[in-house]
Amino acid sequence: MADVIRPVARPVPLRQTVYDALVELIVGGVLQPGQRMVEAELARQLGVSRQPIREAFHRLEAEGWVDLRPGQGAFVHTPTEQEVDQLLDVRGLLESEAARLAAGAAAPADVAALRAICRRGVDALDAGDPERIVDANAEFHAQVRAISGNVVLAELIGMVDRRVRWYYRRVVESRGRESWTEHADLVEAIEAHDEPRAAAVARRHTERTRDAYHATR
Numbered sequence: 001m002a003d004v005i006r007p008v009a010r011p012v013p014l015r016q017t018v019y020d021a022l023v024e025l026i027v028g029g030v031l032q033p034g035q036r037m038v039e040a041e042l043a044r045q046l047g048v049s050r051q052p053i054r055e056a057f058h059r060l061e062a063e064g065w066v067d068l069r070p071g072q073g074a075f076v077h078t079p080t081e082q083e084v085d086q087l088l089d090v091r092g093l094l095e096s097e098a099a100r101l102a103a104g105a106a107a108p109a110d111v112a113a114l115r116a117i118c119r120r121g122v123d124a125l126d127a128g129d130p131e132r133i134v135d136a137n138a139e140f141h142a143q144v145r146a147i148s149g150n151v152v153l154a155e156l157i158g159m160v161d162r163r164v165r166w167y168y169r170r171v172v173e174s175r176g177r178e179s180w181t182e183h184a185d186l187v188e189a190i191e192a193h194d195e196p197r198a199a200a201v202a203r204r205h206t207e208r209t210r211d212a213y214h215a216t217r
Contacts, residue, residue: 014048014052015052015055015056015059018046018048018052018053018055018056019055019056019059019060021046022037022042022053022056022060022065023060023065023162026065026076026166027162027163027165027166027169028131028169029169031076032076033076033077033078033079034075034076034078035075035076036072036073036074036075037057037066037073037074037075037076038073039053039054039057039073039074057074060074061074064077064083064163065077079166079167081214084167084210084213084214085210087160087163087164087167088164088167088206088209088210088213090160091157091160091164091206092202092203092206092207094153094156094157094160095141095144095157095202095203095205095206096199096200096202096203096206097148097150097153097199098144098145098148098150098153098154098157098202099144099148099186099189099190099198099199099201099202100195100196100198100199100202101147101148101149101150101153101195102144102145102147102148102190102198103189103190103192103193103194103195103197103198103199104193104195105147105148105149106147106190106191106193110143110147110190111187111190111191113143114140114143114144114147114183114186114187114190115187117136117139117140117143118140118180118183118184118187120132120136120139121133121136121137121140121180121183122177122180124136125176125177125180130169130172130173133172134165134168134169134172137165137168137172137179138161138165140183141157141161142161144186144190144202145157145158147190167209167213168209170213170216171209171212171213171216174212174215174216175208175209175212178208179205179208179209182201182204182205182208183205185201186198186201186202186205189201
């Protein structure tokens with residue numbers, strides 16, 4: 001019977017598509033912290049009615065992306081320093097463990113993949129392309145998680161990944177080459193199968209991102 005019955009294919013609900021689109025506009029910097037989100041204008045730009053926009057606003061507020069102000073409307077949330085610290089505390093714990101596991105599990109092909117991403121990141125840095133830098137940074141950390149082999153850990157990190165990308169965008173220029181030097185240090189630790197060093201490099205990397213973020217406030 002299992003060979004006959006297949007799951008019914010269903011389209012992604014419109015409210016989910018609209019929600020994802022609005023989150024990416026925030027993460028990508030198209031909608032800036034503190035900016036008013038005009039319901040009618042967003043509905044026109046996304047080609048939908050106002051109802052899914054309104055539904056998305058309530059979910060975005062519940063998840064900390066948007067502030068709904070009575071009588072004023074929806075505004076992109078401005079993260080507080082406490083929020084950033086709390087998220088980076090969690091991120092640092094998870095990423096350091098992922099790095100430790102990656103150092104124990106990495107094969108030569110894994111190390112080569114990490115080095116290739118580092119080259120793309122440095123190329124983007126040299127080209128002054130912040131979008132490519134942010135994308136390469138996210139790809140690098142995702143690759144470390146994949147090498148770790150711990151699916152649950154990767155899923156937990158993925159839960160906060162969008163918000164980390166949002167915060168990282170603010171410091172991408174100030175972190176610059178230092179960030180990619182730290183990535184290279186992590187690759188060396190992983191290649192050497194030095195688990196304590198890999199974990200320490202990952203923790204230090206997160207702390208320097210935290211310092212850079214607070215310096216922009």
